[in-house]
Structure formats: C-alpha cells, structure tokens
Amino acid sequence: MVEAVLPAGWLDNSYRSVCPVWLDRCVTLCVWGVAAAVTAVFVCIVGDLVWHGIGQVSWSFIVDLPRDAGRAGGIGPMIVSTGLILTVCLAVSVPVGLGTAVLLAEFSSDHRLFGVLVRRSLDVLAGVPSIVFGLFGSAFFCVYLRMGYSILAGGLTLACMVLPILIRSVEAGIRSVPEEYRLGAAALGLTRGRAVWHLLLPAASPGVIVGLVLGIGRAIAETAALIFTSGYVTRMPESLLDSGRSLSIHIYDLSMNVAGGDANAYATALVLMVCLLVINWVASVVADGCLCRRLIRV
C-alpha cells in the first residue's frame, strides 16, 4: 500500500504560519493612510485655490488691464502675452520636434551613432532645470542674438525646453504604428518620405497630439525660464519684440513683490489651473482614444 510509505510527521505543523495578522493589518492601514493623506493634500491645494479664487474671476477680470500694480483690474495682457509666447514656442518646436522624432523612429538604423548622440543629448535636455534654461535664454537669445527682454526670446527659450517632451511622445506614437503599414507602403512602391507623410504621421497622430498637449502644459506652467527672457512688463504687447508678462510670472510677482496682491494672485492661479486641467483632460482623452483604437485594431 502506498499509504504505508508516508513519512512520519505527515500531519505535523512545525511551520506554523507566523505572518501575524496585526502586521498585515498595520501595513494595509498604512497604505490606505498614505493614499488618503496625498488625496487630502491635493484637495487642500485645489480647494484653497478655488475657494479664494472663484469670487474674483469674471469676464472683466480676464479681459481687463491690470491696475495698481496688479492689485486691481484684470489679467488681459498676461493672457495675450502667454498666448503669444506659446505660439512662438510651438511654431519653432513642432517642426523641429516632428522632424527629429521621425528621424529617430524611422531612420535611426541608418544613422546609428548620430541617433544615439541626439537621443542622449535629449535625455540630458529633459532633466535640465528651468532656471538654467532661463540663464541660457538670457545669455543666448537676449544678449547674443540681441533680442532683449522679449516675447520672442521667451518663446524660443520655452521651445528648447519642450523639445524633449514633444520628441519623446511623437517618437513613441510613430513606433507604435504596426510594421505592416510600413511593409504595405513599401510594397505599393511609396518612397519612405511619402510613406511617413501620408501614412505614419496620420497613424501616429494620437502620439503627436499627446506630445503637443504635454508640451503646452509644461510651457504654460513655466516661470523661472521666463523671468529673464520675456520680462515683467504688464503692458499689452504690441509686437513679438515687446516684453510681456506671462500668467505664471504674474502670480509670482503678485504674491512676492506686491503687498495685498494675494486676491488677484488666487484668481490668476485659478485661471492657470483651469487651462492646465483642460489640457490634461484633452491629453488623457486622446491617450485613451489611442489605446481603444489599438484594441479595436487587434
């Protein structure tokens, strides 16, 4: 009989489970506690901004000129300046970024060393502190290229800053396009250039849009790089070579340098946050849409 060979102590319980229940409970409690605390901090920050800011925000606040160093009046010129800086930034960074991403994703096997160098330098660029961009912008664009404190200089500085974000997302988007598309295009006798333009970029458009939106988010939020490049002036900008104050610098100036500017700083911060939330929301919808489409494809 097989049963006879069973070792003695078959029913022994020498390894009693010592995972103490209380320890597991403590860990669980701790994890939920941290999550709750982080949520509380978030609610606290956003709630504070909304609570103090919502009363100030109105249509006239958004379009009016600031008065009394920003204590009263609106933020019209800052919104225009922010928009102009952003336009300059995107006008430069999007073509350069798209070109680089296409090169890295599609042609990097032809130029291995070059691709590696560019990629490495972009990795470093992504980590450079914004204040260093500010130093560089003021030395290169403002002084060396003689642009002075201007929206153009600020926008160009930001363009350098968002390049790595843009390139990374677009490259990921292009790489996620299935290989069959490329083979199909080649089988139809399309040149690589035409394949990229007509097939890959449209197919990679979710990645392009996500990159764009993330870049815009970073550019709108930026302060330190703009202080010494686009300047402080609160006038309505008349040309790209005028100095212009962005929304974020306005918040900084009101809270640090203007006594009694807190109320309008709250309102400006709220406007800035709403812009960012909308951008974030668009990014997540597009990213989800991209995921869904890929699922359907499979």
Next chain:
Amino acid sequence: MLIWGLRACAAVAGSVVLLIVLFLVTESLPVLGHMGWSRFLTDASWHPAGDAAEGTFNLTPIVVGTLATTAGSVMIVVPLGLISAVFCCYYAPPVLARCYRRLIELLAGIPSVVYGFWGLVVLVPLVRRFEPPGPSLLAGVLILTVMILPTIALTAEAAMMNVPRAYLHGAAALGLSKRATLWGVVIPAAKSGVLTGVILGIGRAIGETMAILMVCGNIVQVPTSVFDPVRTLTANIALEMAYAMGDHRSALFVSGLVLMGLIMVLVIVAETISKRESHG
C-alpha cells in the same frame, strides 16, 4: 532631400544641450579665469559685487541649502511614493486606483509657481505658528515633497506594473501574504525602475526654483535647524540675475554650470541603471 531636412531638425534639437553648456561656460569663464574655483568655497561670505576684487563669493551656504532641501524632501518622498504606487497596484480596487492615478497625474501638472503660492499663503503661516519666522527649510522640504511625489509615484507604479505576473503567482502559490510578496518579491523586482524614478525626482528637486524661492526665506546661511530660512542655488540665480553685472553675473553662471553638471551626472546614472536592467 527629406533625409537632409530631418537631419537638420535632429541636429538643431541635439545641439541645444551643447549650446547651453557652451554659453554657461563662456559666461562663467571671466570669473573662473581670474578668480578660480577656490574662492567660491573659501571667501568670507556671499556679498558679490561687479568686480571680483570688491565682492566676496562664498557659495557654500547656498550649496548646503540646496543639498538640505533636496535630501530632506527625498527622504520623505521615497517611502510615500513607494506606498502610493503599492496602493495603486495592489491595494486599491480598480476604479479607485484609476481615480488615484489621475489625481497623481494632476498633482504632477500643477505649475511650480502655484505650489509656491500655496506654500506662501498656507504652509508658511502654518510653520510660523510652530516656530517663527515661517519661511524656512522645513517649508521648502514640505513643498518639494508634494512636488516630487508624482514623479516617484508614477515611475514606481510603472515599474511595479512591469513585474511579471509569474512572480506574483509564484509568491501566491508559496502562500506568501500580500505584505511579504510586496516586500520580498515585488520591490526587489521593481528596484531598478524605482531607483530611476528616485533619481529623476532628485533631479527635479535640485532644479526646482519658483516654489523654493517663494517659501524658503532666501537668507544666505548654513541652517542650524529646520526652521531656519535658507537660500538654494536656483533661488539665488532667480533673485540676483535681474541686477547682476560683471563678475557677479558671471558667478551666477558658474552656479548654473554646477547645477547643469549635477543634472548630467544624475541622468547618466539613471540611464546606466535602466540599461543594466534591460540587459538582464
């Protein structure tokens, strides 16, 4: 034709870093040339003037300020970020996990100037109630903690999501509890990803300007307690760049160069770690 256009784009994108380094170096050469590195460490204090002969250029307390805020916040944020990631991956029900992840992403999207503003109007008065003056190392550490948390939590979460399911099944089949699985299997397996995230977080903490500038008090001194105001390298540049001339301006570029060097080292370390991971 097309390929040359693309190459030009890539060359422009790739040369930005070189340009930055080039300009930082040329702008800091004057002061480095006739003053050398040593005076940044040995001078009596930080009272820069337009001429190296008149001013004093001791950066030590400012470097200490940067290191103190960074170290303090990283020490707090690493456990918090890890626990956040664990919560998302293993404790929260799926719906809650998705909401929490969205929340962390939103935290990551809040501009630093808004963090700084919130710190100035909420955190600093809170610290003042414990121990005046309020703007302090502690306030800086706390605000930095909130700011880097998303970086570390999101990368740690991505690393944990990449832990193969086979490990989890194996651990479950051995009767390991959730805590033991996390501690013994998941965290070692996700180690390099988490480490990369921590390094990115350190980079962000070192480079952070606006929030620190607004809550730290900006007094040049080596802090003796967490309630002392401090000034960091980044805040120093932001404060003095507007009016700096001559050797003073040059000295600010030197501190920018130091920052840049630190970031490069961190990026290279992070890349080495993730490369070692991918090679098994």
Next chain:
Amino acid sequence: MNKVAIEDQVLTGVVEQYTDAPAPKVMVTASDVKPIDHSVQPAITTHSLGLMYGGKPAFEDVSLSIRHGSITAIVGPSGCGKTSFLMCMNRLTDLIPGCRVSGRVCIDQADVNSPATDVVTLRRRVGMIFQKPNPFPLSIRRNIELPLREYGVRGRQELGQIVQGVLEDVGLWDEVKDRLDTSALRLSGGQQQRLCIARALALKPRVVLFDEPCSALDPISSGVVEDLIAGLRGRYTVVIVTHNLAQAARLADWVGVFWVRGGSGRLIEFGTSRQVFKQPSDPLTYEYVNGCRG
C-alpha cells in the same frame, strides 16, 4: 515478442503494485456523487467542480478522488481546463479576475473554498510548480529562505540546513553550493525549475501540483525534472498536468483525461494508468492515447 506486448508487460508491472487498492470510482455526473469507499481517506476529492471565466465555462462537473502519496497525471488536449483545474486546488483562481468556482474541492477533508479556510496556510500545504520556471529575481538562497522566513523559520543554522536539504533533494546542491548568493535568474532553465521545486518542498507541503513542468525545458533538463518528480512518489501527493502522454505513462499511478465537450472541459476518464492506457472506457480516450486524436 512485439513492441506492444513489451509495453504491456512494463505497464502491468507498474500497476500491479496497486491492484490491491480498491479501484477509484469514475464519476462523470453530479447526480451519482456517493461517499467514497476507501479504507484510508483520500488526499484530494472534488465534487462536480467547475470553473467559469467571466461566464464562459473552462471546465465543468469534475469529480474524482486522489490518494495520498500517489502521482496523478491529468492529460488532454490544450484548452480543456487542465491548468484551471489545478489552480482550483490551491485557490490560485482568486488571483484571476472574473473567475468563479462551483462545486467542491476538499484537501484532507477540509473544504478549500470555504470562507473559514486560511488561503495562506492552504497554499503552504499545497505547493505548485508552473510551466515556466519562475524563480524570483533574488539570490538562490533567498529564493528558498523568503517563504521560510515568512513562516517563522529565522535561525540562520536551521535555514542553512533546510536550504541544503531541499537543494540536495532536487539534485541541485552540488551544482550551486558555491554560488548560493548569486542571482537565481542566472541558472539554466532546468536548474531554475528544480530550484522552484526545492522552494516548494522547503515548506513541507502535502500536495505538490505540477503544471506542465517540463514543457518549457530542453529534453535533458526535462528528463532530470521528470526523474525528480518520480522520486517524490510516496512522500508527497503529486498532481501533474501534462500534454505529454509518454510522460504520463512513465510517471503516473493514476491518470485523468480531460476533453472538450459541449464547449467546456470535462473529465471523460479517470483510472489507473493501466486502465486508461490499455482498457479505456471512453472511445475518445482510446483514440487519444493511441494517437488518433488530440
């Protein structure tokens, strides 16, 4: 003598050891579940066990009983719920979202799915080895020590003895004794699988489940692991899922055959190795074991 006759003799030789044990009852329908007539209580019994993945049944209505210390092979074509069946034994099904177990599994007369069962203790008693070796990304030593520490074995010396003992048991000790602190991922596939077996044995389980343990290994490692499993006979109750009929014939005392019928897996045959391979009751089984189907 022709080849079939030799095989017949060999098989008879293996099976004859067990002929004095009462033949297990093959229960295919839920209606005729009866108390099992055994002089000794079986190690594992299932009663009309079934499993659904999000409303789609993986297998249904499986009733069998497995004896202490025996090796039971579950064979059948892929997709008939063999692995799912195995995962019901240690409730690994809990980890799969949207999966529902019906029916009953009892191990040592304790209902596995009852809310009173402590899953951690259950899984300590019921070890499992997976198709793909899954050592943790830790050192060899730590792979074995981690679960032991969890169960309160803390003494350095005791841990060392257990590690050496189980590694000797799986024949790995001589190969790795000089590099116990190197990563387990550097071992070859066969070594990794043996490490996983050692890791499971260190917990002194009663039942060891093998989910196609050799299918990801090269033939030589596969043979080593198979010999190792054969060596567990009598000391542990072994259930092994395999799609390799020759392996089942070499290893198993009892064989169960799963087949897809009506959209879900069912147990169409359960008996001693000899019964199943020589006188199967189901014509499908006959065709399957003779290589005409599956």
